[in-house]
Amino acid sequence: MELRTTNICMKNFKSRLPDVTFYSRESEAACGPRGSVVGFSGSVSEKMLSGLHYPGCPEARLRSLREKLPCREVQAGTLLAIMGEPEQYCYPSIFIYGHRATGKSHVILTLLKELELPHAAVSCVECVSAGLLFEQTLLALFGADSAALLPRLPSLSDFVRVYRQVCAQQPAKQTRYIVLERAELLRDMEANLLPGLLRLQELVDDNVAVILLSEIVWDKFRPNTGCFEPLLLHFPDYTKAELLQILSLDSNPSYTPELYSSYINILLGVFYSVCRDLRELRHLAALNFSKFCEPLEKGEAKEGNTHKLWRNIEPHLKRAMQTVYLREVSSVQWGQQQMDEKEATALRGLSALAHVELPYYSKFLLIAAYLASYNPARTDRRFFVKHHGKMKKTSFLKKHEKTSNHLLGPKPFPLDRLLAIFYSVVDSRVAPTASVFSQISSLVTLQLLTQVGHDDQLDTPKYKCAVSLDFILAISRTVSFDIVRYLYDFI
Amino acid sequence: ADGRKWKNNLPILCDIFEFNYEKLTFHLLLQVQRILRERFCHQRLPDRPVGLESQYKHLLELLRRTAVHGESNSVLIVGPRGAGKTMLLRCALRELLELQEVKQNVLQVHLSGLLQTDDRIALKEITRQLHLENVVGDKVFGSFAENLVFLLEALKRGDKSSSRPVFFILEEFDLFAHHKNQTLLYNLLDVSQSAQAPVAVVGLTCRLDVLELLEKRVKSRFSHRQIHLLSCMSFCQYLDAFRSELALPDDFPDSKFSQEWNLNVSELCEEKSVQEILQKHFNSCKDFRSLHLLLLLALTRVSVSNPTLRAVDILEASRMSSADSKANILHGLSVLELCLIIAMKHLNDIYEGEPFNFQMVHNEFKKFIQRKSHSIHNFEKPVVIKAFEHLLQLELIRPVDGGVCKVQREYQLMRLMLDHTQVMEALQRYPQCPTDVKQWAISAFG
Numbered sequence: 001m002e003l004r005t006t007n008i009c010m011k012n013f014k015s016r017l018p019d020v021t022f023y024s025r026e027s028e029a030a031c032g033p034r035g036s037v038v039g040f041s042g043s044v045s046e047k048m049l050s051g052l053h054y055p056g057c058p059e060a061r062l063r064s065l066r067e068k069l070p071c072r073e074v075q076a077g078t079l080l081a082i083m084g085e086p087e088q089y090c091y092p093s094i095f096i097y098g099h100r101a102t103g104k105s106h107v108i109l110t111l112l113k114e115l116e117l118p119h120a121a122v123s124c125v126e127c128v129s130a131g132l133l134f135e136q137t138l139l140a141l142f143g144a145d146s147a148a149l150l151p152r153l154p155s156l157s158d159f160v161r162v163y164r165q166v167c168a169q170q171p172a173k174q175t176r177y178i179v180l181e182r183a184e185l186l187r188d189m190e191a192n193l194l195p196g197l198l199r200l201q202e203l204v205d206d207n208v209a210v211i212l213l214s215e216i217v218w219d220k221f222r223p224n225t226g227c228f229e230p231l232l233l234h235f236p237d238y239t240k241a242e243l244l245q246i247l248s249l250d251s252n253p254s255y256t257p258e259l260y261s262s263y264i265n266i267l268l269g270v271f272y273s274v275c276r277d278l279r280e281l282r283h284l285a286a287l288n289f290s291k292f293c294e295p296l297e298k299g300e301a302k303e304g305n306t307h308k309l310w311r312n313i314e315p316h317l318k319r320a321m322q323t324v325y326l327r328e329v330s331s332v333q334w335g336q337q338q339m340d341e342k343e344a345t346a347l348r349g350l351s352a353l354a355h356v357e358l359p360y361y362s363k364f365l366l367i368a369a370y371l372a373s374y375n376p377a378r379t380d381r382r383f384f385v386k387h388h389g390k391m392k393k394t395s396f397l398k399k400h401e402k403t404s405n406h407l408l409g410p411k412p413f414p415l416d417r418l419l420a421i422f423y424s425v426v427d428s429r430v431a432p433t434a435s436v437f438s439q440i441s442s443l444v445t446l447q448l449l450t451q452v453g454h455d456d457q458l459d460t461p462k463y464k465c466a467v468s469l470d471f472i473l474a475i476s477r478t479v480s481f482d483i484v485r486y487l488y489d490f491i
Numbered sequence: 492a493d494g495r496k497w498k499n500n501l502p503i504l505c506d507i508f509e510f511n512y513e514k515l516t517f518h519l520l521l522q523v524q525r526i527l528r529e530r531f532c533h534q535r536l537p538d539r540p541v542g543l544e545s546q547y548k549h550l551l552e553l554l555r556r557t558a559v560h561g562e563s564n565s566v567l568i569v570g571p572r573g574a575g576k577t578m579l580l581r582c583a584l585r586e587l588l589e590l591q592e593v594k595q596n597v598l599q600v601h602l603s604g605l606l607q608t609d610d611r612i613a614l615k616e617i618t619r620q621l622h623l624e625n626v627v628g629d630k631v632f633g634s635f636a637e638n639l640v641f642l643l644e645a646l647k648r649g650d651k652s653s654s655r656p657v658f659f660i661l662e663e664f665d666l667f668a669h670h671k672n673q674t675l676l677y678n679l680l681d682v683s684q685s686a687q688a689p690v691a692v693v694g695l696t697c698r699l700d701v702l703e704l705l706e707k708r709v710k711s712r713f714s715h716r717q718i719h720l721l722s723c724m725s726f727c728q729y730l731d732a733f734r735s736e737l738a739l740p741d742d743f744p745d746s747k748f749s750q751e752w753n754l755n756v757s758e759l760c761e762e763k764s765v766q767e768i769l770q771k772h773f774n775s776c777k778d779f780r781s782l783h784l785l786l787l788l789a790l791t792r793v794s795v796s797n798p799t800l801r802a803v804d805i806l807e808a809s810r811m812s813s814a815d816s817k818a819n820i821l822h823g824l825s826v827l828e829l830c831l832i833i834a835m836k837h838l839n840d841i842y843e844g845e846p847f848n849f850q851m852v853h854n855e856f857k858k859f860i861q862r863k864s865h866s867i868h869n870f871e872k873p874v875v876i877k878a879f880e881h882l883l884q885l886e887l888i889r890p891v892d893g894g895v896c897k898v899q900r901e902y903q904l905m906r907l908m909l910d911h912t913q914v915m916e917a918l919q920r921y922p923q924c925p926t927d928v929k930q931w932a933i934s935a936f937g
Contacts, residue, residue: 081791088525089532091787097816099823157606157616192666196605202534202577203606217816220886225665225697226572231784232816237823239922273826273867274874326873407850409902450897466899 065114070249071242072103075235076111082231083209086117086174090209091231092201095183095218098235101278104213105181107235112177119177124185130193134159137178142166156196163204172207183212187221195227202228237276240268246278247285255293259303263292266310270317275325284320287331291316291338356446356471361430362439363479366465368422369449370472373410373465375488377417383486384424404489406469412452412462415440425481517795519748523739527790530736531783540575540582541732546718550693551583553716557656557691558593563683565692565713567664569699570720573780576695579720580660598657604666610675613667614638621657643678649688656689664694668704676705680712722777729773729782734760736779736786737800755799764802768809785812817909820885821917826928827870827878829921830856833932835888835907836914840935846891846904849879853901859931866925876901 069076083090096104105121112119120140127133131154138159139147146166151158178200180186186194196203197210210230214221218232238246244264251260267285275281292313295301301308316338323329329337358366375383405411418440419432430436443449444463452462467475476483484490529535540547546568556562568576588594600620607613614635618624623645646657659679661667667676683692694701702710724732737756743749759765772785788808789800797804824832834855838847853875860869882888883905891904898904918924918932 078791082787084524084528084791085521089528091532091784097820099820102823155606155608155612157608157612160606161616161619190608192605192608199605201532203603207533215884216886217820219816228572229780229784231787232812232814234814234816234819236819274870274878276823276825321874322871326877328873407848407854409848409850409898468899468901 061114065110068110068114069103069107070246071238072107072235075103075233076107078233079108079111082233083111083117083175083177086115087207088175089207090175090177092208093198093210093212093228093230094233095212095214095221095230096233096235097214097217099237099276100215101280102235102237104235105179108179108211108213112179117177118172118174119179121179121181123181125182127185130154130156130189133180134162138162138166141176141178142170156190156192160196160200160203163206167204167206174207176206176208177211178208179211179213181213183214184216184221186212191223194221195223198230199228238278240272243268243272243276243278243281247282250282250286252289252293255296256303260289262306262309263289263313266292266313267317270314271321271325274321280325283331284317284324287324287334288313288316288320356475358475359439360479361426361436362443363475364426364481365418365422365436365439366443366448366467367472367476367479367481367483368418368425369413369443369463369465370410370467370483371421371425371486372413372417374405375486376405377413379488380417380421383488384421406489410464410466412464414460414462416460418463425486513795516798519745520793520795520798522744523752523793524790526739526743527737528787531787531790534578534783536578536581536585540579541735542722542724542728543575543579543720546720547579547583549718550579551586554583554587554658554691554693555593557658557689558587558590558597561652561654561656561689563685563687563689563691564716565680565683565694566716566718567694567696567701567713568718568720569696569701570722571778572697573776573778574720574722575779576697576720577662579718580693580695584658596655598655599660600657601660602662602667604661604663608666610670611635613670613675614642617642617659639674639678643682646682646688646690654688656691659690659692661692661694664696665698665701665704667694668701673706673709677709677712680709683714684712724777726770726773729777730760730766730769732779733769733782733786736782752799759800759802759805762802765805768805771813772809781812785809788812815913815916817887817913818917818920820887821909821913822920822922824882825878826867826925827875828882829918829924830859830867830928830931831875831878831882832887832907832909832914833918833928834859835905836909836911836932839907839911846906848904849876849901852879863931864927866927 065076066073082094096108098104109121111117112121118141120137122133122136122140124133127136131150134154134156135147135150138150146162149162149165154162178197180197186197197212200210201208212230218230244261247264247267248257248261251257264285267281267288271281271284292309295309295312296303301312320334324331324334371383419436422436423430440449440463444451448465448467449463450466452464465472472483550566550568553564553566557564568580570576584599588597598621600617602613602616607616615638618638623642648654667673670676679690679692682688683690698704702713702715705713734756737759738753739749741749772781775781785805785808788811789804792804792807793800821829821832831852834852835847837855838851853872856875857869860867879888880900883890887909888905888907891906915932918929
């Protein structure tokens with residue numbers, strides 16, 4: 001049992017977060033807290049759960065349920081009430097929505113497992129085809145023999161036929177539940193799948209309920225000609241206090257729980273306005289806790305000296321927001337960075353793009369492309385002709401565009417213009433050799449430039465520059481070219 | 492069936508009488524839940540279809556002519572979702588099958604457009620439901636053409652007097668019209684036109700324009716009989732339906748309890764607050780399915796400590812079923828994401844609904860940070876991009892061209908999928924919303 005939960009959680013993780021390695025230790029905790037619950041009381045919600053008698057379900061088990069679902073008692077209570085007694089009919093389809101990491105899967109799977117109701121839990125991420133979905137469902141509900149009855153490449157019709165066939169042999173004594181996680185992916189499968197699943201109870205004529213879990217609202221699911229409307233159930237986000245309560249559950253045994261809560265409080269202070277995802281917050285909390293404890297270990301501060309601890313940790317958290325939070329560095333790299341921080345004070349690993357090395361002319365080609373993309377063609381005379389004669393300052397400065405080009409994005413330009421600007425910005429004389437042209441095409445391959453239109457336009461190909469201002473500023477700094485002076489938007 | 496189940500429970504009941512009153516209520520409530528849930532969740536057939544008497548008679552007569560006299564027929568039942576098309580048909584079939592001669596004689600083939608997505612699968616299903624798989628060994632499941640020829644032969648060989656009538660029931664009829672060449676529909680309707688084995692083709696659909704989907708040659712073979720289920724229920728009838736849907740049947744084991752329950756339901760109908768809620772529901776949609784959903788939600792709140800339905804339960808259920816899901820999602824956004832939404836709202840106001848890209852949104856946001864904000868500190872651009880992408884993932888914003896073209900993500904044109912009032916409402920409900928953000932949202936033009 002224990003092993004299975006961990007397994008399922010790991011699957012969730014793989015689908016959502018790229019670096020699993022760091023997590024494996026606490027993967028279970030990410031879906032539901034382990035260990036004892038400290039200072040937990042919720043009189044109203046407790047009544048909600050305890051008011052529900054489940055015949056054949058002892059009080060002790062209900063209590064353990066309550067402990068496993070902190071801050072989700074109301075939702076669990078509503079869900080139990082909708083599900084009803086095992087032998088009664090349940091509403092054919094239930095759609096549960098809410099933000100990521102609000103305990104949707106955790107609550108429903110815990111309930112089904114603890115109450116030992118027959119169910120199949122399938123994550124739609126794992127199902128590249130509908131066939132896999134059918135197979136897993138039958139496997140979980142009826143055993144391996146039934147899944148073998150499915151033909152190759154089964155359609156929904158085959159699934160329903162096999163289901164009816166097996167169901168006739170094993171009639172339902174209890175409601176069967178099919179839980180589909182990440183249900184938004186069902187929309188990309190065959191068009192008949194989602195409406196079919198929603199009215200599965202009617203199609204197979206069995207006491208079965210389909211529970212869909214998604215982050216996206218139901219309005220985005222509804223097919224053109226409508227379908228059976230499921231029962232909508234919302235899982236609200238955790239409040240700040242609830243986040244604090246849940247995150248405090250995995251405190252470090254070598255420190256007091258109070259210290260850990262105060263640490264979480266600081267963490268939430270920095271991250272709460274940006275991120276409310278329990279999973280990400282937990283990840284960040286685990287990563288930075290050792291840094292927080294450093295002054296304590298060195299004996300520079302006591303546990304009560306929160307101000308000093310705060311002063312110590314805050315810059316680290318801010319830095320974590322720019323790197324770890326954005327997944328620019330993995331957790332292992334972050335750990336290493338924290339270790340050898342003393343030698344290298346400069347902030348590293350900001351963006352992979354900042355480290356791109358290009359040949360000398362390629363840099364100028366890129367700069368020329370950037371200028372051609374963001375400057376209107378009529379201003380080229382002003383920037384690149386040495387004696388541009390008398391140009392009325394007022395008429396030049398009068399911007400006709402409502403908004404600057406840096407808001408609208410790069411414009412396409414022909415090859416001739418690129419080369420003309422290139423020759424005027426590069427210092428030395430460059431012959432238009434094949435090497436220059438090949439450098440242009442390698443810039444396209446590197447996706448720093450994109451070719452507009454079809455590939456078969458050999459004589460006048462058009463390009464767009466696909467790099468950001470920060471990137472081009474960094475490039476032009478390396479060749480000591482002041483690009484801002486040449487940009488129309490910044491004059 | 493209810494009575495039999497009750498007898499099985501009798502020994503349990505005897506046990507209970509020795510215990511207290513509470514346990515008894517608990518068991519009675521279990522019964523109530525079972526009966527009502529079968530109505531609300533399993534769409535149990537009513538004794539007679541309510542408010543659809545003339546349509547019912549029409550359909551029954553048609554089917555009877557096929558079943559008894561061997562006349563072929565085709566008919567479409569058209570009506571909005573949840574109007575009771577399937578219920579009507581099933582009621583008619585139930586009544587028809589009560590006749591002994593019909594029951595022995597008639598064959599039924601049930602197809603659904605959701606399951607039989609092409610003619611090949613549909614044909615296989617037909618042979619299976621007519622129990623013809625084994626007639627000629629494996630020949631039946633040969634190619635599509637062989638299969639079709641075989642089936643048509645089988646139907647053709649029959650005549651009006653000697654062969655058994657077949658009912659073809661096609662749910663989601665409009666989906667069958669999308670099959671290649673409409674082969675199945677053509678052949679079924681062709682059989683129903685000519686003097687072959689008696690068949691009745693009954694299509695159920697929610698599309699009013701379903702005939703436009705049919706090819707000319709298919710359309711000309713259809714009898715153009717349509718039964719429309721456009722509910723013309725008045726509010727009084729709706730109230731009656733509410734009462735009868737909640738009422739316990741006469742054969743309920745504890746007559747005292749059921750009388751009290753029914754009385755309570757009648758009293759509920761008189762109550763002003765309940766009537767208001769029902770009026771609101773009636774105005775938005777008056778089909779039975781949405782009523783069932785409402786009643787189920789109210790029923791879930793009935794428990795031992797609260798053994799009767801109260802007006803509060805109905806109110807709470809209506810609140811739950813009519814909640815705006817987008818507002819719920821907006822409630823869980825971070826402050827940064829909310830700021831981006833407000834920036835988008837301002838852009839929509841300024842440019843009259845033209846699409847925007849990330850750079851514009853970021854520019855608006857920066858302007859706000861520099862000029863007006865005291866509580867929001869300046870976030871790095873990548874962090875803002877991440878927040879933006881989260882909104883994209885939640886489908887609160889959507890790329891204009893489906894996200895296929897090769898533009899940098901900052902410049903991809905987007906549209907906001909929320910309207911002005913939704914944003915403002917979400918802002919009102921947002922917990923601990925900083926005042927300067929609120930001010931910014933209210934102020935015109937950023």
